[in-house]
Amino acid sequence: MKQVAILISGRGSNMEALCQAAETTDSAYQVCRVLSNRPDAKGLQWASDHGFSTRVVDHRKFTSKAEFEAELNDDLNTAGADFVCLAGFMRLLSANFVQKWRGRLLNIHPSLLPSFPGLVPQQQALDAGVRISGCTVHFVSEDMDAGPIIVQTAVPVLPQDSEATLSKRILTAEHRTYAPALAAVCAGRVFWDGGSKATMSDEAGEPLHHYLDI
Secondary structure, eight states: OEEEEEEESSOOHHHHHHHHHHTSTTOSEEEEEEEESOTTOHHHHHHHHTTOOEEEOOGGGSSSHHHHHHHHHHHHHHTTOSEEEESSOOSOOOHHHHHHTTTSEEEEESSOTTSSOSSOHHHHHHHHTOSEEEEEEEEOOSSTTOSOEEEEEEEEOOTTOOHHHHHHHHHHHHHHHHHHHHHHHHTTSEEOOSSSSOEEOOOOSOOOOOOBOO
């Protein structure tokens, strides 16, 4: 059973979905820590209320990113984390930190990468006039939103959509996409061997589908 730490900075709705999936009898992982860089992150209370170990490593209390990340790394190791999931963690991680967790650090982004990386991808999609958007679970690399893709879920962009309505639809897709992707990685069915793409193993298991919400 793999141990997973989840990093949040706010409400942590994707964290909730990962934690709830971990509680099922056939889960491939357990959540060993929910950690935030902000003491006021609402997700910490939910996690604590549901019996998950929580910790705050406040980035504002450190004089440098290196010191903050050293403390973060120490806590992840103390918690026994095999994998780390970013779930609305609003801090850019250094190349040094990413290299330490290479192949064991996952993120979910609300667009179909490589389209619309960075901030406000939902508005970027609307501005571009695309008809399909969605979310991407990927391994974290040194470049922002550029790591190998594990799985994607597509959702329609409707003519009447605003940033708020499209964001809500994509978030629903995120909640059903992250946990199966994480489970596949924890089970060794998907891994990153250092190349430009994630590798799918030949081990038995349910396939990772690319969903389309209509």
